[in-house]
Amino acid sequence: MQRILDKIKAYNTIIIHGHKRPDGDCYGAQFGLKNIIASSFPNKKVYVVGETSDFVSFVGKMDIISDDTYQGALSIVVDTAVQDRISDPRYTLGDYIIKIDHHIPVDHYGHMRWVDTNFPSCAQMIAYFYTKFQDELKLTEEGAIALYTGIVTDTGRFRFRGVSQLTHQMAGLLIKKGVDVEYIDRQLSVESMEMIALKGYVYSNFIVGDGVVYIKMTRDVIEKYGVTDEQAASMVGLIGGIEGYPVWALLMEYPTEIRIRLRSNGPTINELANKYQGGGHAKAAGCKLNSWDELPTFIKDAEDVVKAHLKGE
Amino acid sequence: MQRILDKIKAYNTIIIHGHKRPDGDCYGAQFGLKNIIASSFPNKKVYVVGETSDFVSFVGKMDIISDDTYQGALSIVVDTAVQDRISDPRYTLGDYIIKIDHHIPVDHYGHMRWVDTNFPSCAQMIAYFYTKFQDELKLTEEGAIALYTGIVTDTGRFRFRGVSQLTHQMAGLLIKKGVDVEYIDRQLSVESMEMIALKGYVYSNFIVGDGVVYIKMTRDVIEKYGVTDEQAASMVGLIGGIEGYPVWALLMEYPTEIRIRLRSNGPTINELANKYQGGGHAKAAGCKLNSWDELPTFIKDAEDVVKAHLKGE
Numbered sequence: 121m122q123r124i125l126d127k128i129k130a131y132n133t134i135i136i137h138g139h140k141r142p143d144g145d146c147y148g149a150q151f152g153l154k155n156i157i158a159s160s161f162p163n164k165k166v167y168v169v170g171e172t173s174d175f176v177s178f179v180g181k182m183d184i185i186s187d188d189t190y191q192g193a194l195s196i197v198v199d200t201a202v203q204d205r206i207s208d209p210r211y212t213l214g215d216y217i218i219k220i221d222h223h224i225p226v227d228h229y230g231h232m233r234w235v236d237t238n239f240p241s242c243a244q245m246i247a248y249f250y251t252k253f254q255d256e257l258k259l260t261e262e263g264a265i266a267l268y269t270g271i272v273t274d275t276g277r278f279r280f281r282g283v284s285q286l287t288h289q290m291a292g293l294l295i296k297k298g299v300d301v302e303y304i305d306r307q308l309s310v311e312s313m314e315m316i317a318l319k320g321y322v323y324s325n326f327i328v329g330d331g332v333v334y335i336k337m338t339r340d341v342i343e344k345y346g347v348t349d350e351q352a353a354s355m356v357g358l359i360g361g362i363e364g365y366p367v368w369a370l371l372m373e374y375p376t377e378i379r380i381r382l383r384s385n386g387p388t389i390n391e392l393a394n395k396y397q398g399g400g401h402a403k404a405a406g407c408k409l410n411s412w413d414e415l416p417t418f419i420k421d422a423e424d425v426v427k428a429h430l431k432g433e
Numbered sequence: 434m435q436r437i438l439d440k441i442k443a444y445n446t447i448i449i450h451g452h453k454r455p456d457g458d459c460y461g462a463q464f465g466l467k468n469i470i471a472s473s474f475p476n477k478k479v480y481v482v483g484e485t486s487d488f489v490s491f492v493g494k495m496d497i498i499s500d501d502t503y504q505g506a507l508s509i510v511v512d513t514a515v516q517d518r519i520s521d522p523r524y525t526l527g528d529y530i531i532k533i534d535h536h537i538p539v540d541h542y543g544h545m546r547w548v549d550t551n552f553p554s555c556a557q558m559i560a561y562f563y564t565k566f567q568d569e570l571k572l573t574e575e576g577a578i579a580l581y582t583g584i585v586t587d588t589g590r591f592r593f594r595g596v597s598q599l600t601h602q603m604a605g606l607l608i609k610k611g612v613d614v615e616y617i618d619r620q621l622s623v624e625s626m627e628m629i630a631l632k633g634y635v636y637s638n639f640i641v642g643d644g645v646v647y648i649k650m651t652r653d654v655i656e657k658y659g660v661t662d663e664q665a666a667s668m669v670g671l672i673g674g675i676e677g678y679p680v681w682a683l684l685m686e687y688p689t690e691i692r693i694r695l696r697s698n699g700p701t702i703n704e705l706a707n708k709y710q711g712g713g714h715a716k717a718a719g720c721k722l723n724s725w726d727e728l729p730t731f732i733k734d735a736e737d738v739v740k741a742h743l744k745g746e
Contacts, residue, residue, distance in 0.1 A: 130453070277590040279618040285605035291591070292601030305592040306698045313641075316675050320636030323629060361622035362629050385619050433658035 121253055124218060124234060128157055135185065135214060136157020140207040141198040142173045144308070149198040149220070153178035156261025157249050165189075167407045170207035176273070177317035178307045179266045190214050199242035203227035220245060240282030243270020247290040261298035268294040269304055314321040322355045329419050331426030333359050334369040342373075356381040356432035367426050371415070378409040380418075387429035392421055434565055437531060441470055444507035446478045447496065447526060453511040453520045454663070457621070461556035461583020462511040462533070464493035467485060468576025469563050473637070478502075481518035489586075491581045503527050512555035516540035533558060553595025556583020560603040565644045574611035581607040582617055635668045642732050644739030646672050647682040653662040655686075670695040680739050691722040693731070701741035705734055736740045 128134060133180050136154055140145035150168045158166045167183040187210060194213030200206050201223035211217060219230035222239040239245045252260050257357060259267075269290055275283050279292070293302065318341075326335040334360045335355065342352045349372065356370035366386035372379045380396065384403045394398050396418060398407025441447060449467055451459035463481045471479045480496040500523060501518050508527030513519050514536035526531060532543035535552040552558045560580045565574050572580075584604055588596050591604070608614065631654075639648040648668065655665045662685065669683035679699035685692045693709070697716045706712050709731060711720025722731060 126541050272591075277592065278585075279590065279614060281613075281615045283608065283614050285609045288601040288605030292598035292605070295596065296598045300594075301592060301596050302594045306674070310676050311674055311675050313678075315434075316636060316672070319671075320633065323633030324637050329716065358632075359629070361624055363617070363625050365626075385622075396603065405484075 121233065121249055124249070124429060125230060125253055125256075126221070127194060127216060127218060127232065128164075129161070131164070131192075131216070133167075133169045133189060133193035135169060135190065135193050135211070137195060137197040137200070137206055137208065137211045138168075138170045139202075140171055141178075142171055142207070144176045144179075144273025144276055145241045145243050146170075146199045147173060147176040147179045147269040148266045148273070149242070149246050149270070151266035152218075152259075152263045152270065152345045153196065153198065153249075154180070154245070155266060156257055156259050159258035159260050159263065160256065166345060169210075173223060173309070175308070176269060179269050181260075187213060194218065194335045196220060197230065198246070199223070201226040203229045215304050229423065238282070238284075240280060240284075241274035243267045243274065244287055244290050247271070247294065248286065251290070251293065264294040264297035264299045265304065265426050268301075269270045269308070269312060272304065273308065273330045294345050310429055313323060314346045315351060317356060318347055318352065321345065322358050328365070330423040331365055331430070332367045332369070332419060333362060333365045333423045337358055337370060337372045339373050353381060356383060366429070367422055369422065371409075373412075376410075378415070380409065382407060382422075387425045389422075389425060392425050395421065434547065434561065434562055437533070437562070438566055438569075439676065440507060440529060440531060440545065441477075442474070442530070444505075445709065446480075446502060446506035448482060448506050448508050448524070449483075450502065450508060450510045450513070450519055450521065450524045451483045451516045452515075453484055455484055455489070457489045457492075457586025458554045458583040459483075459512045460486060460492045460561045461579045461581070461586070461732050462491040462559050464579035465556055465572075466509065466511065466533075466562075467493070468579060469559070469570055469572050470737065472571035472573050472576065473569065476581070481506045482523075488621070488623070489582060492582050493575075495619070500526060507531065509633070511532060511559070512536070513705050515538040516542045521660065551595070551597075552599075553593060553600060554587035556580045556587065557600055557603050560607065561599065562582070564710060572610055577607040577610035578617065581612045581614075582621070583707045584675050585617065586621065604670060604678070606682050617658045627659045629665060631660055631668060632671060634658065639672045641678070644678055644733060644743070645680045645735045645737045646678045646684070647684060647732065648672055648673060650683060650685045666694060669696060674698055677741070680735055682735065684722070686725075688722075691725060691728070693720050693722065695735075700737060700738045702735075705738050 134157055137149045144341050154166045154168050167185050169183055172182050189194045190213035193209040193214045195217045197211055198220045217230040219233040221235050222242050224237055225235050250257050322335050326333050337352045353372055359368045360383055367384045370381045382393055382405045388402045390400050390402055390405045393405035393407040396407035400406050447470055451463045467479045467481050471739045480498050482496055485495050503526035504575045506527045508524040508530045510519050510524055511700045530543040532546040534548050534696055535555050537546050563570050635648050639646050650665045670680045673696055680697045690717055695706055695718045701715045703713050703715055703718045706718035706720040709720035712720050
């Protein structure tokens, strides 16, 4: 981290990149880092560039810069494991490239890298970086809001396994810096009427099997509710955790296949996923069917997984 | 707090009470405190008594004790502002009574009181009590799970305004003590099929006004889905935060009145609540109608509040 700070000190222009279709953590790490550098070194020029994302637009606004700006500049890329997904791709025009990420590394891009998969969010890495050099660095409320947003969104509100004592220490520090947790929650909780209507569809149309519930997301449903595939797929969480139904699935229709998001809060399901052209973790996996014709067999197999689990097998 | 610790040290039998229809924080504070006392002073007898609550039963099991047990015992009541709501009522049989609570005090019961409304959960008070005397006191993973559950449930997963740096410090400490955040989340996320079905009803039947959405919870709906009044009323959150609808309400039918849970993420609504036999906070209030006949007027008034807000009045 000291070497990163040295590089930041050495450059007058610093351009911060994230990934395509940025999420809350990407925005949080980008704008949090910008705030730290700009507040600590008022003479430096600091820009955040890349694709925009509406739902976290309260965190900050992307800068529009010309190619010339990259001359002799430092490029920092946050929260991005795959080189192809860096947004925008002009980061290579910089004089020196630093990668800061918490994902399992895929591409080892950049001249300097700080990658640590123990962090449940990239924003937590930036917050931690700030705390390590608190004597030299400044962070204002604006930056704290960005970093807190990143931490909250990537941990599902402090729910996921990577959350540690350090996560809460960083969150506490950011609150001390002025973060209004209710304000952030309100910003993140805004939903479109389309999404609310789709939730109604999911809750009213999911199918109840033997220890298994599932919902079919056919093309006509997705079109009728006017949502993106990603939004439709995110509905899998709605039918999770129902008492007596430890396995649940969402089936998304695509032209040549049915993609399945498979979840569990008990039985191990990745073997089932393996059987259907997929894989994943013990309790969150993905797989696919070639057509709806295979659905009954798949559900039967899922029910057998639950039964075996209940028998203690 | 020192005086509370002295009292705990002075008694051999300590009986911990909470409130009727206990929630996660009540359980968390009760079983967390039991764990601290029992781990730190193995020779003392420590009991937790009161009504049970299924959804947090993973936190601990209530003790069944006879009236005799109260002879010469210390009664500690947590998380309860109103004397009538203490469960079970035998706490008065104890030799000495201590109240520990974070609600605005209603009844000043007990011989000793520690009431601090700055704490967003009573479990956080117990955790804080532990940290103040860490040299003398012990807390095991079991107690940490209880306290973490209390903090998470009473803050809506660290979302509500009372959440402070101290909240996160306590949460971090509890994780250090062995809390598995995913385990707790899974326990708290279990929902009955009835509740899921009711969600489907709410999402499919809420009514869209001009900047206002609302749902009618009639007696036949509550009966049809087999849920408690409290479960039905909790559905108000489902229709909150919809883009373009900054005010929302849930209307619960009772034999002689309609009780309204009124919410906002923009306009101030407590004046509206005042007008309809109620009151509350700027963005969360309650009020009532004498019958459904008053509904159109109420909704019209709510729509006017939104309109005035949008005009910047």
